[in-house]
Structures are given as structure tokens and as C-alpha cells.
């Protein structure tokens with residue numbers, strides 16, 4: 001399983017793409033089209049939002065699990081773009097009949113709420129993700145299976161639009177949405193989505209029974225997790241490893257390895273605490289060299305330094321078996337690299353991660369300056385080719401987190417990757433058929 005160990009955008013798309021060569025199925029378990037997973041193959045760029053990155057490998061099946069919130073219009077748009085790029089989606093892309101559906105009123109409510117006076121502004125991706133998960137937990141959501149049941153869809157839209165229009169008007173003075181128009185659009189979308197829909201929990205468990213291997217593709221990251229992240233500046237789903245079981249219907253004890261992804265530094269998009277944020281020129285350099293602009297919204301990402309206390313926390317809440325470090329090349333020109341090795345509050349060492357956003361304001365980061373390597377690592381594929389200072393940097397991360405590094409990414413392209421032998425062996429074991 002691949003999970004983001006920071007605030008998302010760690011390079012999950014690229015790493016899933018690299019690893020998916022060895023797996024039969026790739027499954028998304030949480031989030032929606034708030035995710036933007038970039039894969040670059042021989043210079044050709046794909047940004048996947050809902051569809052798992054396994055779709056780029058013809059031998060791989062891709063599953064959108066029940067934990068995902070699916071915007072039918074966004075899904076069909078992505079499918080059309082993939083078809084246009086010559087990729088096969090028919091017969092190898094599956095959508096859970098239990099996934100929740102995002103409808104236009106979710107976006108309406110989110111937009112109005114985000115801009116309402118007195119509300120905490122989260123800086124969401126404005127995709128309707130939060131309100132769709134609210135309806136799921138409130139037991140008034142529409143699932144994909146219900147979308148395909150046109151009588152039920154009609155009744156659901158009529159009732160929900162009536163209710164949401166009243167709420168949005170009363171609270172935010174929003175313009176009402178038209179239920180008939182919405183039904184016509186979503187009934188048409190339902191017809192196009194139907195061929196992709198099945199009981200994906202059954203599909204995944206049958207695949208496991210047949211000795212096939214599954215790679216779980218996390219979206220967002222640990223610090224955006226609804227429970228474990230920097231609440232309320234989080235997304236509305238379980239982005240951590242626990243979400244993979246509930247979000248797909250594969251039991252936790254069937255999941256062998258959890259691979260945590262971290263950049264060699266840190267970024268976050270949107271509001272909320274970010275202890276190691278660097279707003280100086282050095283931070284701007286990270287943004288420039290790392291091309292740190294949101295894959296979904298194009299917003300400039302906030303940048304800062306590697307935060308080891310947060311990585312240790314990510315190890316704990318996800319049960320990380322391995323770390324993968326991406327974007328090492330972005331640090332190539334630095335003479336010194338600050339790394340946060342601990343937090344202090346009122347001069348006292350702090351090992352706990354604050355539960356409240358306000359708790360982060362009191363944190364003082366303790367930095368250690370690591371020597372830079374001032375030479376290009378772009379495209380290196382062997383650990384031994386890395387300059388000594390880069391190897392020392394990685395060894396320091398391993399020592400401080402207690403998690404071994406399995407891969408190091410040295411550029412955005414599929415081939416720009418260093419794979420450590422022991423990790424390759426373990427992936428081989430995890431992905432080879434049981435016999």
C-alpha cells in the first residue's frame with residue numbers, strides 16, 4: 001500500500017506507476033477528484049484524479065473503491081481523456097457500486113460555506129468532497145448503485161435539491177439549483193458509468209483468493225487525514241492506511257506492507273499548520289525547482305523543510321514498513337539543508353503531535369543543518385551514484401524515523417528512480433502469485 005506521509009502531493013502517482021508493473025490490480029480507497037496524481041512516462045504527462053494510476057499499464061486492472069466519493073461528470077471526463085490518449089479503460093477499470101456520488105449541490109454548499117463570514121477557511125479544492133462525505137456519514141448520500149436506479153435517482157435528486165436549496169438560501173443566500181436539469185444530466189451520466197460498476201470488494205477479494213496482488217493507491221496524505229491530520233485543516237476522508245481496509249472491503253490482515261511517501265522536503269496546499277514552512281527565498285527556491293504548484297487547482301504550494309517528528313507520527317499511525325523519498329533532486333543546489341529533528345514548547349521537548357491547530361502555533365522547530373551535495377542527482381538510478389552527502393541525508397532520515405528507505409526518486413519521469421535491493425525483493429515477494 002502507498003500512503004502519503006505528509007500533506008499530499010508526495011509523488012504517489014509516480015511511485016504507484018513504477019510499482020504497478022508488478023501488481024495485478026491497483027485500488028483507490030479514499031478521496032475523490034481533489035487528488036491530482038502526476039505520472040510522466042518518457043516525457044508524456046498524465047494527471048489522474050479519480051482513476052488509479054494502474055490504468056497506465058495494460059496488464060493492470062484498476063478499482064475505484066467504496067471509500068471514494070465519485071463525481072460522475074469528472075469521472076466521465078477523465079475516462080474520455082484516457083481513451084483519447086489511447087489507453088484502455090473498458091474492461092479493466094471498475095467502480096464500486098457502494099462509492100458515494102458527488103452532486104452539484106455538494107459544490108454549491110462547499111463554495112458558500114468556505115466563503116461565509118465567521119467560518120474557518122480550509123482552502124479546499126472546491127470539488128464538493130467535504131459535503132459529499134457529510135451526506136455519507138449523515139446516511140442521506142447517494143451511492144453509485146442508487147445512481148443507476150433511475151427512479152430512485154429522480155426521487156433522491158428531487159428531495160435533496162429541495163432541502164439543499166433551502167439550506168443554502170437560508171444560510172448563504174445561494175441561487176437555487178434546478179432538480180429537473182440535474183436529473184437529466186445525471187441520468188445520462190449513469191448510463192455511461194453503468195458498464196464500469198460492480199461489487200469491487202468481491203472483485204478484490206476474489207483476486208486475492210486467486211493469488212493475485214493488489215496495490216492500494218492512497219490519496220492526500222497523513223496530515224490531511226480526517227482523524228489524524230491537522231484538523232480542521234484536513235480533507236474529509238481516512239487518507240491513512242486504515243482507510244484502505246474500510247475503503248475497499250479488503251480486510252486489514254490481508255494488507256502486507258505500508259509504504260509511506262515523503263518528499264525530501266515538505267509542502268502543503270491550502271490553509272492550516274505547517275511547522276517547517278519557509279517563506280524566505282529558500283522556500284521560494286524549493287517551489288521553483290520542485291515546480292510546486294497544485295496539480296488540481298494550480299495554486300502555489302507552500303514549501304518548507306523535512307519534518308522528522310511528523311514522519312515519526314506518520315510511521316506510527318500508518319504502521320509504515322518502508323519509506324520512499326521523492327524529489328531528492330530538488331535539493332541539489334543547496335549548500336546546507338535544514339531538517340526539523342524535534343519540537344519544543346516553552347523550551348521543553350515535545351514528542352506528542354498537537355491535537356489542535358492552535359497547538360501548532362506554540363511549537364518551536366529544532367533544526368539540524370545537514371550538508372548539501374551541490375551536484376546534480378537528476379535521473380540517477382543507482383544508490384551508489386549518489387553523492388556522499390545525499391547518502392548521508394537519507395541515512396539520517398532512516399535513523400531518525402526508524403524506517404528504511406526503499407526507493408529514492410530523482411526526477412518526475414518513470415525511469416528516474418533508485419530502487420534499493422532489499423525493497424525490490426520484498427515487492428517481488430508481495431506481488432508474486434501464491435502459486
Ligand code: GDP
Pocket residue numbers: 004008009010011012013014035036037038039040289290291295326327328329330409410411412413
Ligand atoms: P501525488 O498527488 O502524491 O501523486 O503528487 P503530485 O503528482 O500532485 O505532485 C508531485 C509532483 O512532483 C508531480 O509534478 C511529479 O511529476 C513530480 N515528481 C515526482 N517525483 C519527482 C522527483 O523525484 N523529482 C522531481 N523533480 N519531481 C518529481
Ligand code: IMO
Pocket residue numbers: 004007008009010034035036037122123124125126127128129130218219220221224233234235236269270271295
Ligand atoms: P493528492 O492525492 C494536496 C487539501 C486541500 C485543502 C484540504 C481540504 O494529490 O496528494 P478538500 O477539497 O479535500 O476538502 O480540501 O486538503 N488537499 C490536498 N492537498 N494533495 C491532495 O491530494 C489534496 N487533496 C486535498 O488543498 O487544504
Ligand code: MG
Pocket residue numbers: 008009010035036037038295
Ligand atoms: Mg497531488
